[in-house]
Every structure is written in structure tokens, then in C-alpha cells.
Amino acid sequence: MKHSLLLFLSANHLHAQRMADGLIAEQHEFPDSDQGRHEFKTFLQSTKCPTYLLTDLIEEDFRHELVPHLVGGNRAALIKRKFEQYYRGTPFHLATHLQRQKTGRRDDDILFSALTNPSLISPWLDIILAKKIPLVGIYSVPQISAPLVKKHPSKHLLLVTWEKYSGLRQTYFSDHHLQISRLTPVHEDLTFDDAVEHELARTFQYLKNLSLLPAGQTLDVLILCHNHDRSKLEVKLPETADMRYDFTDIVELGKALKLKYNFVDSDASQIFLHHLATRPPKNNYANSTHTHYLDLSRLKNFLNLASGIILIFTALWGADSLINSRGNATVAAELEAQAKQALDEVQRVTSAFPNTYAPATDMKAGVTVMRKLITYSPTPHDVLSPISMTLERYPQMQLDELSWQMNATEPVAKNTSKDVPALVATFKGRMVDFGNNYRAMLDYLTYFEQDLMKQGYEVKVLAKPFDASPSGSITDQKAASLNELSFAIRVSRRPSILNVSDNNRPPT
Numbered sequence: 001m002k003h004s005l006l007l008f009l010s011a012n013h014l015h016a017q018r019m020a021d022g023l024i025a026e027q028h029e030f031p032d033s034d035q036g037r038h039e040f041k042t043f044l045q046s047t048k049c050p051t052y053l054l055t056d057l058i059e060e061d062f063r064h065e066l067v068p069h070l071v072g073g074n075r076a077a078l079i080k081r082k083f084e085q086y087y088r089g090t091p092f093h094l095a096t097h098l099q100r101q102k103t104g105r106r107d108d109d110i111l112f113s114a115l116t117n118p119s120l121i122s123p124w125l126d127i128i129l130a131k132k133i134p135l136v137g138i139y140s141v142p143q144i145s146a147p148l149v150k151k152h153p154s155k156h157l158l159l160v161t162w163e164k165y166s167g168l169r170q171t172y173f174s175d176h177h178l179q180i181s182r183l184t185p186v187h188e189d190l191t192f193d194d195a196v197e198h199e200l201a202r203t204f205q206y207l208k209n210l211s212l213l214p215a216g217q218t219l220d221v222l223i224l225c226h227n228h229d230r231s232k233l234e235v236k237l238p239e240t241a242d243m244r245y246d247f248t249d250i251v252e253l254g255k256a257l258k259l260k261y262n263f264v265d266s267d268a269s270q271i272f273l274h275h276l277a278t279r280p281p282k283n284n285y286a287n288s289t290h291t292h293y294l295d296l297s298r299l300k301n302f303l304n305l306a307s308g309i310i311l312i313f314t315a316l317w318g319a320d321s322l323i324n325s326r327g328n329a330t331v332a333a334e335l336e337a338q339a340k341q342a343l344d345e346v347q348r349v350t351s352a353f354p355n356t357y358a359p360a361t362d363m364k365a366g367v368t369v370m371r372k373l374i375t376y377s378p379t380p381h382d383v384l385s386p387i388s389m390t391l392e393r394y395p396q397m398q399l400d401e402l403s404w405q406m407n408a409t410e411p412v413a414k415n416t417s418k419d420v421p422a423l424v425a426t427f428k429g430r431m432v433d434f435g436n437n438y439r440a441m442l443d444y445l446t447y448f449e450q451d452l453m454k455q456g457y458e459v460k461v462l463a464k465p466f467d468a469s470p471s472g473s474i475t476d477q478k479a480a481s482l483n484e485l486s487f488a489i490r491v492s493r494r495p496s497i498l499n500v501s502d503n504n505r506p507p508t
Contacts, residue, residue: 002020002021003018003019003020003021003049003050004018004019004049004050004051004052004277005017005018005019005047005049005050005051005052005133006018006019006051006052006054006273006276006277007051007052007053007054007124008054008056008163008165008269008272008273009053009054009055009056009057009120009121009124010055010056010057010163010165010166011032011057011058011120011166011185012031012032012165013029013030013031013032013165014029014030014032014036014040014124015027015028015029015030015165015269016028016029016030016040016043017273018047018049019277022260023260024260024261028043030043032120037123037124037127040124040127041127041130041131044127044128044131044133045131047131047133048132048133048134049134050134050135050136050294050297051128051133051134051135051136052135052136052137052139052276052277052280053121053124053125053128053135053137053138053139053286054139054140054141054144054272054273054276055115055121055138055139055140055141055285056140056141056163056165056166056167056169056183057115057117057120057140057166057183058183058185059115059116059117059120060113060114060115060116060140060142060181060183061086061087061113061114061116062111062112062113062142062178062179062180062181063086063111063112063113064109064110064111064112064179064180065082065110065112066101066107066108066109066110067082067107067108067110068105068107068108069100069105069106069107069108070108079095079110082095082112083095083112083114086112086114087112087114087116089116089118090114090115090116090117090118091118091287092114092115092118092121092138092285092286093112093113093114093115093285094112094113094114094283094284094285095110095111095112096110096111096112096113096178096283097109097110098110098111098177098178099175099177109177111177111178111179113140113142114285115138115140115285121138125138125290129289129290129292129293132293133293134291134293134294134296134297135286135290135291135293135294136280136286136291136294137280137284137285137286137290137291138284138285138286138290139276139280139281139284139285140285141161141163141166141169141171141181141272142169142171142178142181143178143281143283143284144272144275144276144279144280144281145159145161145169145171145178145181145272146173146176146178146281147275147279148222148224148248148271148275149173149176149222150176152176152220152222152246154220154222155174155175155176156172156173156174156213156214156217156218156219156220157172157173157176157219157220157221157222158170158171158172158173158200158203158207158219158220158221158222159171159172159173159222159224160196160200160221160222160223160224161224161268161271161272162186162192162195162224162225162266162267162268163267163268163269163272164265164267164269165269166183166185167183167184167185167186168183168184168185168186168192168195168196168199169181169182169183170182170183170184170199170200170203172203172207172212174212179212180207180210180212182199182203182206184199192225192229192265192266193229193232193233193236196223196233196236196237197233197236197237200221200237200243204219204242204243207219218241218242218243218244219242219243219244220243220244220246221237221243221244221245221246222246222247222248223245223246223247223248224248224250224253224266224268224271225247225248225249225250225266226249226250226251226263226264226265226266227249227251228265228266229265229266230247230249233245233247234247250263250266250268250271251263253271254270254271257271257274259271259274384402384404386455387402387425387427387452387491390448390451390452390455393451394444394447394448394451396431396432396433396434396444397429397430397431397432397444397445397448397487398429398430398431398432399427399428399429400428400429400430400486401427401428401429402425402426402427402428403425403426403427404423404424404425404426405424406421406422406423406424407421407422407424407492408421408422410422410424410458410492410494411458412494416493416494416495417494417495418494420494420495421494422492422493422494423492423493423494424490424491424492425490425491425492426462426488426489426490426491427488427489428463428486428487428488428489429486429487430485430486430487431444431445431465431485431486431487434485438465438466441465441466441485442464442465445461445464445465445487448489449461449489452489452491456493457491457492457493458491458492458493459489459490459491460489460490460491461487461488461489461490462488462489462490463486463487463488464487465485465486465487466485
């Protein structure tokens with residue numbers, strides 16, 4: 001991309017870097033203050049290029065979980081429930097599919113993560129959206145660290161980097177999949193090598209306590225730093241049975257990436273910004289609202305491209321028409337002869353059609369049946385509206401599935417018409433927020449049944465939240481959550497005889 005804007009956000013600082021043809025065109029620093037945000041707003045006045053926001057914050061949470069392998073809407077619903085369970089208070093959340101298990105149920109291995117303090121991001125993001133800047137995405141340093149360890153042979157690797165405005169970042173990978181990451185601020189009175197020596201011991205114990213590192217497994221540590229710091233670290237970090245160390249020279253890495261930047265210390269911010277600009281991850285923390293103006297920009301470019309293609313095609317078609325215009329008279333005569341021949345063939349076929357006359361009584365009977373079907377074939381709104389209004393009065397009944405059909409074989413209730421098919425609706429859902437109060441749950445379901453019966457429905461409970469009969473057992477529902485138990489209900493209704501007879505009367 002020829003022009004782009006790279007933003008690096010830490011807890012108290014925003015770094016802005018404008019890129020042109022792969023080179024740094026200008027850089028600006030904005031403190032986390034009213035004055036800093038005002039200066040950032042002024043800076044964006046002349047910016048309309050694609051923008052990437054990279055965050056390096058302590059408030060980033062990671063949760064690793066095995067979930068059933070689902071696809072489509074079921075998978076989306078499961079992930080949405082996990083977000084509501086873990087990260088209800090932030091819009092910046094992400095589910096990353098790591099791998100699928102090869103044994104057992106073959107569950108999906110998913111990493112749920114989120115930026116848990118949106119107040120650190122929203123003030124800057126609001127300014128970006130107010131200026132209608134095309135935001136590509138919101139990323140974090142752990143997300144874009146994977147390319148740095150892709151070729152490392154270790155299956156249990158801790159990547160250690162330092163970013164000047166945020167601190168010491170330690171990111172743990174298992175089989176090259178991100179598992180967890182920790183950020184520790186580095187104060188001015190603490191040197192880089194002292195911070196690494198102090199934090200590595202704590203992180204090793206932290207991984208052991210979470211059972212992320214197998215017992216007896218040596219932890220490989222890859223440290224990205226300047227040669228000046230490497231010489232100090234090699235003295236302070238002798239290899240042990242617990243940890244062994246590997247170093248990557250940040251200057252040599254910059255040359256390998258063809259990054260034209262002068263590294264004077266171990267600050268890896270430019271390494272991550274380069275990865276962000278050249279190989280951004282497909283998934284990020286931004287949602288469709290945040291990337292709205294990027295979508296508009298892409299749509300505009302697509303329409304411009306389509307307009308150019310149409311213009312070229314029109315010009316070529318016009319030139320071809322001009323070249324072939326001399327033969328139009330001959331073609332017209334041939335088309336006229338073909339049309340006359342086709343008309344004669346149509347008249348011949350039409351005259352051979354059989355007589356399809358139908359008696360008036362048969363036609364009347366058919367019209368009567370069609371009118372009845374049209375009159376008593378309810379629209380989806382007529383079917384769903386009464387049930388939906390009833391469900392709104394019972395907020396602790398959460399609907400998961402609803403189906404309906406017309407069934408002529410349903411039993412005929414008193415004062416209802418047997419000539420009209422019955423409406424049958426089946427819906428399934430969950431009873432929520434009852435805790436251990438099973439009696440209240442059953443009473444709540446009973447009131448719901450009675451409410452439907454008052455509206456003329458025949459109600460049959462297919463499945464209750466739990467079996468309260470003498471033969472039932474609460475222990476059968478150990479696998480179910482005490483706060484969410486399922487139910488299933490089937491309702492049916494036919495039109496009353498009075499309504500049918502009134503609708504069949506001839507108009508006066």
C-alpha cells in the first residue's frame with residue numbers, strides 16, 4: 001500500500017506514523033490528555049488514507065477453551081454466548097480458531113481474547129470515526145507476534161520484547177499457537193536487562209501454575225533485543241533445566257525485513273508496525289461499525305473500477321457496431337422472414353390444441369375451495385404475533401427455536417371447524433434465572449400454558465425443564481446448568497365455527 005497511517009496505542013501515549021511507499025514520511029507523539037487528543041484531531045485533518053491501530057495494553061485478556069465443532073449459525077451463536085459470558089463490558093473481543101482436536105469429539109481449540117478496558121481506546125477511536133477515517137482494524141502486539149516465532153523449532157516458546165512507551169511484553173506460544181501474553185511496565189529507574197531477569201522467573205512460575213507448560217518441560221525463551229543489551233543478558237541469564245535462551249538481534253532483523261530504520265536500543269515498536277503494515281492478521285478487534293468508512297472507500301473504488309470497465313466495453317461495442325453497420329439491411333430482411341415463419345408455426349400449433357372447456361359447476365367448486373384456502377391460510381405475522389406477544393410477558397423464557405405448519409389431521413376441538421387445517425406451532429427454549437427454585441420454574445411454565453389456552457390454543461408440553469413426577473430424577477440433569485433448563489411446547493388452533501360461517505355468507 002503506497003500511503004497508510006500506523007497508530008501505536010499504549011496506556012498513556014499514542015504514536016502516529018505516516019507511511020509513503022514503505023518509508024516513514026512523518027511521526028508524531030500524542031499524550032493521553034485533552035491537549036493530546038486535540039492535537040491528534042488536528043493532525044487527522046489532512047489524513048484520508050487507510051489507518052491501522054495497534055494496541056499494547058495491560059488490559060488484554062486471553063481465555064483458551066475447547067468447544068464443540070459447529071458451523072454456520074450455531075457456531076456464531078456459541079461464540080456470541082461466550083463473549084457475553086466473558087467480555088460483556090467491551091466491544092473489542094475476538095475468537096481465534098487455533099486448531100481442531102484429532103481425537104475424541106474432535107472439538108475446536110479456540111482462543112477468546114479481548115481488550116477489557118474500552119475507555120483507553122474509545123476516546124481515540126471516536127476521533128478517528130468523527131473524521132471519517134477508513135480504519136482497517138484494531139490489533140494488539142500479541143496478535144501480530146506470530147511471524148517472529150513461525151520458524152522457531154520449539155513447541156514451548158516465550159517471546160520477550162520491549163516497547164518504549166508500553167513496557168516489557170512476554171508472549172507464550174504452544175505449537176506456534178498464541179496461548180497467553182503479559183505486559184509489565186518498565187520504569188525509568190529499571191534497565192531493560194534487569195526487567196527481563198526479574199520478570200522471566202515470575203512468568204515461568206505463572207505458566208506452571210496455569211498448567212500451560214507441561215511438568216518437567218524446559219521453557220525456550222526468545223529475546224528480541226539490541227546487541228548492547230544482549231551482552232548483559234547473557235551474563236545474567238545462564239541456561240538451566242527450567243529455561244534456555246535464544247537471542248535475535250533487532251538490527252539484523254530489521255535488515256532482513258528491509259526496514260529502513262536506525263535501531264539504537266531494544267525498542268521493537270517499529271518491528272511490530274512493519275508487520276502490521278505488510279502482513280496484518282485477518283482477524284482483529286474492530287467490528288463493522290469501526291470499519292464503516294473503510295467499507296465505503298472500498299465500495300467507491302469498486303464502483304469507479306466498474307464504471308471504467310463499462311466505459312471501455314461501451315467504446316468497443318460502439319466501434320464494432322460502426323464496422324458492422326453496412327450489413328444491417330441484409331440482417332433485417334433475414335430477421336423479418338424468420339419472424340413470419342415463426343408466426344405461421346404458432347398459428348399451426350394453436351389450431352391443434354384440444355378443447356379444454358370446463359363445466360361451470362366444476363369451476364365454481366374450484367373457486368370456492370381456493371377462497372377458503374386463501375381466507376384461512378394465515379400469514380407468518382398472524383402466526384407469530386400472538387405467540388411473540390405472549391413470550392414478551394414471560395422474559396424468563398428464552399426462545400431458541402420456532403416452527404409452524406398447517407395440519408389437517410389435528411384433533412378437532414369443540415366449536416372449531418373441521419374443514420379448515422389447524423395451525424400447529426412448536427417452540428423450544430430455555431428457562432433462565434431461577435437458580436434452584438424448581439417450583440417457581442414449573443409454576444411460571446404453567447402460567448404461560450394457561451395464557452396461551454385463553455387465546456384459544458390447544459397446548460401440549462413436550463418437555464419440561466425437569467421431571468417432577470415420582471418417577472423423575474433431578475440427578476439426570478447434572479449436565480444442565482442450574483440457571484438454564486430447556487423446555488418444548490406444542491400449540492394448535494383451528495378457526496371457530498362462527499368465524500367460518502360468517503366468512504362464508506354471501507355479501508349483502
